[in-house]
Amino acid sequence: MNAWLAAAAVDTAVLAPCLWRCALGPPEERLAAVALAGPVVTVLFLLLSQGLSRPSYGDLALVLAVLAPAGTLVFTRLLAGEPHGDAADEGTG
Amino acid sequence: MTGRHAVALVLLSAGSAALLLAGAAFARLPGRYLRLHALSAATTLGAPLTAAALAVETGPGRAALKLLLIGGLVLAAGPVTTMAIGRLTARQGREQPR
Amino acid sequence: MTALIAVALLLTAAFATLAALTRDPARQAIVLSGLGLALAFLFTTLQAPDVALSQLGVGTAVTPLLILLTVRKVRRPRAGDEPDRPAPPDRRRERR
Numbered sequence: 525m526n527a528w529l530a531a532a533a534v535d536t537a538v539l540a541p542c543l544w545r546c547a548l549g550p551p552e553e554r555l556a557a558v559a560l561a562g563p564v565v566t567v568l569f570l571l572l573s574q575g576l577s578r579p580s581y582g583d584l585a586l587v588l589a590v591l592a593p594a595g596t597l598v599f600t601r602l603l604a605g606e607p608h609g610d611a612a613d614e615g616t617g
Numbered sequence: 618m619t620g621r622h623a624v625a626l627v628l629l630s631a632g633s634a635a636l637l638l639a640g641a642a643f644a645r646l647p648g649r650y651l652r653l654h655a656l657s658a659a660t661t662l663g664a665p666l667t668a669a670a671l672a673v674e675t676g677p678g679r680a681a682l683k684l685l686l687i688g689g690l691v692l693a694a695g696p697v698t699t700m701a702i703g704r705l706t707a708r709q710g711r712e713q714p715r
Numbered sequence: 716m717t718a719l720i721a722v723a724l725l726l727t728a729a730f731a732t733l734a735a736l737t738r739d740p741a742r743q744a745i746v747l748s749g750l751g752l753a754l755a756f757l758f759t760t761l762q763a764p765d766v767a768l769s770q771l772g773v774g775t776a777v778t779p780l781l782i783l784l785t786v787r788k789v790r791r792p793r794a795g796d797e798p799d800r801p802a803p804p805d806r807r808r809e810r811r
Contacts, residue, residue: 556653
């Protein structure tokens, strides 16, 4: 367990608030939680790549750094026309 | 080498602290617009600082350039994402007045 | 390393349970995106980066996108309705 893996283990704690906020509330708040989880997981990939001394794992971080904002923007476009706030409010999670 | 390692460790602890702060803020802040600020703390401080730490550790070369590119991507995408979510929150029309 | 795998497993289990318990498909798609991130992290800690790469592509972008597109297509007929109407399967409402 070197410093990079220890930092990765510490940084996984940030995913707990993401999980919690992802469980409650309207879609835009859940989307904020996922949008916070994206950079955190990118950092985790980078730290794992250095800690396990596998440089090829950095490709994962690169792919996620491109895909996560794109996915979030797609979500915001598609959720904008969503007439939420009706019967779907009950019984969520 | 040991000096570079020390610099990398300092940058890494700063990045991890920023990420942890963002996580705590995201859990604690009231109001959905305030929580968006926690998101920007993670993208503008946490991820680029950690990427810079790894780039310092690997030394000059293409690997460091790739790490800096990843950090720059996250840094550039953070405000865009935050603005998009904020606009979505405002448009959904159920926002609290704060 | 074992601690990281344990945390990733717990995270994946929590996200999967949450995705199964969420009722609204739009919210479920967002939780599913988070589940994709957690699964990719789990695969990386288990040192399977190729699986994690495909999981990233499929789980965080494509599957939630397909679900949201489907939800949008299905819900469009009652998009102009009153919000508190239970939306019966009424064919006349489709043309708005």
